[in-house]
Amino acid sequence: MFTVAALYHFTRFEDPAALRGPLAAIACGQGVKGTLLLAREGINGTIAGPRAGIDAVLAHIRALPGCAELVWKESAAETMPFGRMKVRLKAEIVTMGQPDVDPRAAVGHYVAPTDWNALISEPDVVVIDTRNDYEVAIGTFQGAIDPGTRSFREFPQWWAENAARFHNKRVAMFCTGGIRCEKSTNYLLSQGVEQVYHLQGGILKYLEEVPQAESLWQGECYVFDGRVSLRHGLVPGDYTTCHACRRPLAPADLTHPDYEPGVSCHHCRDEYSEADRARFRERERQMQLAAARGTAHLGADQRQV
Numbered sequence: 001m002f003t004v005a006a007l008y009h010f011t012r013f014e015d016p017a018a019l020r021g022p023l024a025a026i027a028c029g030q031g032v033k034g035t036l037l038l039a040r041e042g043i044n045g046t047i048a049g050p051r052a053g054i055d056a057v058l059a060h061i062r063a064l065p066g067c068a069e070l071v072w073k074e075s076a077a078e079t080m081p082f083g084r085m086k087v088r089l090k091a092e093i094v095t096m097g098q099p100d101v102d103p104r105a106a107v108g109h110y111v112a113p114t115d116w117n118a119l120i121s122e123p124d125v126v127v128i129d130t131r132n133d134y135e136v137a138i139g140t141f142q143g144a145i146d147p148g149t150r151s152f153r154e155f156p157q158w159w160a161e162n163a164a165r166f167h168n169k170r171v172a173m174f175c176t177g178g179i180r181c182e183k184s185t186n187y188l189l190s191q192g193v194e195q196v197y198h199l200q201g202g203i204l205k206y207l208e209e210v211p212q213a214e215s216l217w218q219g220e221c222y223v224f225d226g227r228v229s230l231r232h233g234l235v236p237g238d239y240t241t242c243h244a245c246r247r248p249l250a251p252a253d254l255t256h257p258d259y260e261p262g263v264s265c266h267h268c269r270d271e272y273s274e275a276d277r278a279r280f281r282e283r284e285r286q287m288q289l290a291a292a293r294g295t296a297h298l299g300a301d302q303r304q305v
Contacts, residue, residue, distance in 0.1 A: 002077045003054045004225065006204060008044040008093060008179040010103045011066030016040060016089055019064060023057075024087040030056045033082035034225070037090045041102075043067070044093035044179055046225055048081050073177060073204050075234040081226035096183045097153045100190065108173065108185030108196035113206040116199050117216050119172055120144075125197075126169045130155060130180045131222075134247045134267075138229060138239060139219025141174065152180055156187060163191065174199040174206075176221065207232050222248055244268050244280050262287065 016038040030053030036045035127144040136146045147158040181198035212232040220229035220237035229237030239248040245268035258269040262284030
């Protein structure tokens with residue numbers, strides 16, 4: 001059994017590049033895999049590994065400048081949900097493209113998972129899902145508004161075009177683990193919205209703490225690792241991933257005529273050229289050969305630093 005830790009923390013890193021090598025080294029040395037993003041505004045990512053390895057990486061991160069109060073969410077996976085360890089430098093740890101947004105200055109009111117149902121059931125509250133369209137498609141909260149954005153960068157434009165709809169409303173926002181709401185609630189406050197709330201710990205914390213019998217969540221929650229989706233109790237869901245476009249696929253989607261393992265699905269059949277699909281087929285063939293040999297297609301010691 002592997003421990004999976006999802007984390008983010010906004011703090012000021014003067015030299016993120018200097019943090020990259022040591023962080024990758026301890027993760028790889030402890031058998032931990034996943035992705036961690038470093039930027040001047042902080043750290044974000046999800047990692048998986050043995051209990052001792054996760055503890056070592058988290059201790060290292062908490063020792064970084066301003067990270068002593070790091071909070072993370074844990075779940076479990078029977079198989080390793082990542083192929084390798086990647087530590088990347090980014091301009092933002094979650095890309096919104098709004099240079100004046102600073103969650104360290106102000107964010108919306110945090111709402112505990114146990115109080116979330118009561119808030120979003122109030123008639124003067126509008127509930128907005130800040131995730132991407134393919135995430136929303138497999139699960140969201142009852143009555144939530146789907147902005148239909150393909151990336152978080154599109155959210156400010158969507159808000160500009162729709163803000164009038166929510167005049168005199170309280171705005172409650174949510175996302176997978178909470179990081180997108182740190183920025184989106186700060187952005188709405190800068191736009192003059194006075195009462196902004198967001199789900200503390202995100203959907204993952206809600207699915208962990210709120211019993212299914214009392215839940216207002218419908219469907220499954222998309223996650224960015226090999227498990228693809230989670231249900232209540234943070235147990236793995238029923239979805240898989242199209243290895244061509246990375247969109248989640250339900251079991252019924254695997255019987256669609258456009259589905260070819262590793263090559264295409266009904267979402268992306270017309271998005272790639274024949275040359276692309278030929279490349280995907282070769283990749284799939286190599287993965288199958290590696291599986292037959294009992295080895296990983298991505299080398300176990302491979303890392304990106």
